[in-house]
Amino acid sequence: MTITVLFLSLVFFMFIGVPVAFSIGVATLCAMLVQDLPVIALAQKILTGVDSFPLMALPFFLFAAELMTGGSLSDVLLRLASVLVGHRRGGLGYTNILGLTFFSGLSGSALADAAGPGAVLIRMMRQSGYPPSYAAALTATTAVVGPIIPPSIIMIIYALQDPRVSVLGLFWAGILPGLLISGSLMIYNGWTSWKRNFRADGEPATLTIILSSTIKALPALGLPVLIIGGIHSGAFTPTEASVMAVAYSLLVGRFVYGTLTMAMVPKLLARSAYTTASILLIISVSSGFAWVLNVVQIPQALAMWVGTLELGPIGFLFVVNILLLLFGIFIEPLPGVLILVPILAPMAVALGIDPTHFAIVVIVNLTLGMITPPVGSLLFVTGMVAKVSMSELNKELWPMLAIQMVVLAIITMVPAVSLTLPQWVGRI
Amino acid sequence: MNASPPFTLKKLDHWILSVNRSLMITLLGVMSVIIFVSVSIRYLSDYSIPWAEEVSRYLMVWLMFLGIGPVMRLGGHIAIDTFPKILSRTSAVILRAIIALIIGAFFMTLLWVGWLYMQKTISQSTAVLEISFAWVSASVPIGFALALWHGVAIAVPYVKSGTYETSDDLNIDEVGAI
Numbered sequence: 089m090t091i092t093v094l095f096l097s098l099v100f101f102m103f104i105g106v107p108v109a110f111s112i113g114v115a116t117l118c119a120m121l122v123q124d125l126p127v128i129a130l131a132q133k134i135l136t137g138v139d140s141f142p143l144m145a146l147p148f149f150l151f152a153a154e155l156m157t158g159g160s161l162s163d164v165l166l167r168l169a170s171v172l173v174g175h176r177r178g179g180l181g182y183t184n185i186l187g188l189t190f191f192s193g194l195s196g197s198a199l200a201d202a203a204g205p206g207a208v209l210i211r212m213m214r215q216s217g218y219p220p221s222y223a224a225a226l227t228a229t230t231a232v233v234g235p236i237i238p239p240s241i242i243m244i245i246y247a248l249q250d251p252r253v254s255v256l257g258l259f260w261a262g263i264l265p266g267l268l269i270s271g272s273l274m275i276y277n278g279w280t281s282w283k284r285n286f287r288a289d290g291e292p293a294t295l296t297i298i299l300s301s302t303i304k305a306l307p308a309l310g311l312p313v314l315i316i317g318g319i320h321s322g323a324f325t326p327t328e329a330s331v332m333a334v335a336y337s338l339l340v341g342r343f344v345y346g347t348l349t350m351a352m353v354p355k356l357l358a359r360s361a362y363t364t365a366s367i368l369l370i371i372s373v374s375s376g377f378a379w380v381l382n383v384v385q386i387p388q389a390l391a392m393w394v395g396t397l398e399l400g401p402i403g404f405l406f407v408v409n410i411l412l413l414l415f416g417i418f419i420e421p422l423p424g425v426l427i428l429v430p431i432l433a434p435m436a437v438a439l440g441i442d443p444t445h446f447a448i449v450v451i452v453n454l455t456l457g458m459i460t461p462p463v464g465s466l467l468f469v470t471g472m473v474a475k476v477s478m479s480e481l482n483k484e485l486w487p488m489l490a491i492q493m494v495v496l497a498i499i500t501m502v503p504a505v506s507l508t509l510p511q512w513v514g515r516i
Numbered sequence: 517m518n519a520s521p522p523f524t525l526k527k528l529d530h531w532i533l534s535v536n537r538s539l540m541i542t543l544l545g546v547m548s549v550i551i552f553v554s555v556s557i558r559y560l561s562d563y564s565i566p567w568a569e570e571v572s573r574y575l576m577v578w579l580m581f582l583g584i585g586p587v588m589r590l591g592g593h594i595a596i597d598t599f600p601k602i603l604s605r606t607s608a609v610i611l612r613a614i615i616a617l618i619i620g621a622f623f624m625t626l627l628w629v630g631w632l633y634m635q636k637t638i639s640q641s642t643a644v645l646e647i648s649f650a651w652v653s654a655s656v657p658i659g660f661a662l663a664l665w666h667g668v669a670i671a672v673p674y675v676k677s678g679t680y681e682t683s684d685d686l687n688i689d690e691v692g693a694i
Contacts, residue, residue: 105600106615107593114622131626131633131656139577139652141569144551147544147576324555331551354541355684361540362686364576365583366592372580418596463598 159341178281416457
């Protein structure tokens, strides 16, 4: 009864357009009344749900990404990418993919990739005569690597939902799947450029130019080393590494590249604070939701039930992927992880699936939900920058989306893609 | 432009929003500085600031509750608009009125239980600083009271036309796309 009320009211409120955070809150409230739980506990749960030191990496990584874009750390990375691959046919397409892949080693979110350097790339591609809808679709799809290649905000939040995985393990596990996504897009861009006769941009760069661009980009490229190296060596916790990323981007933007001024900082703080508050609220009410789920023993019951189905790990992963893709059409990765992981992760473990592999499958799948029409937040961002309609964008998008489905299938079927690196460095 | 009552109310609203926004900026700034200084000191000396983690956690809690209202003014709480989009103009106005009432009822409930929760925690104290936990839990009723204020401030244009205030503090299409 309680569980029916919880899920039906959640679906109903979200469907009629109540913001996701309030839908989760109201549904939880309804279920608590039915279950006769003291309502005051909701106030306590939503407070303690965000009273977490590991979660503090979220505002800091968001702030760091604002500082990097403000301090043009993204620009030097784009220039390096352009020097390396820009002279080929379809060069700006390659620059787009390579530049965003570099940047995803600095940023923790797809949003930061698409809205920061992604927007710059779309304008560059449009000016050079690429179809704007191709530029928008390519940027949205490439931005998916933002939360897959570390650092990653969604991985930090995932690790808080499932005690069987570690942030560091997930960070290592995301690298190869992220490169697989970028690589597949590189091949597709090559094929499209050949078929549609996209032009090449300029001459191959000389060794001197390559060297000088690399040297210029070194301070920016030092950041992922600082973050991953710092966490890996045990020098920093992920939260401490995120605040070091803030300090590093501030210093590099201010003193090395000189494009960041102190007058810009309050505005960048405000933008990060607003985004932080809106994301934290969803996390906060979701912890109330998860608490009610646990009171009525739902995850435990479902894990036992799925054990009796004899699906086998592959069958289960297949079902989960379909479920998440359907879910991801409407829901952002964040509520997806918060609502579904407490239910699905115990089932996966009961079937003998490696929790880190499962985490990567869930994260890649839900992140692809950000580029599945009709409601994909990345599509809105890039479509707006490119000034193209959703239907034009979708025409260019679907082959890329199809390729990403193949990549998702590979990541699902071959655990080694996710697990090789973390096992090699001994982190799972 | 006489100093009529609505004008005064507008001024008060403007003032509340700007104080609220400044507090959010300050909280995030102070959090960053506290953790940065605490990590730096730990590496430069044997000393570590014992209260750094606790204080910054509580600042983040305050940041979230203070942010509910200002984020809502800009339409920054992500929602699924597939269904509302297919409605006729009149039905959409009615639907938005219903949504506004649901959110209003939710805020009032949380204001009330938050107030009860705060009173219950006055006698509890925090682990490190040993101050009353009410300093933290007060963020719940205060946050939802402010959210109620901000909600009322934008309710009419929202219900009428589905529009929010605009500011480059937040791009509504970007929120949630983490």
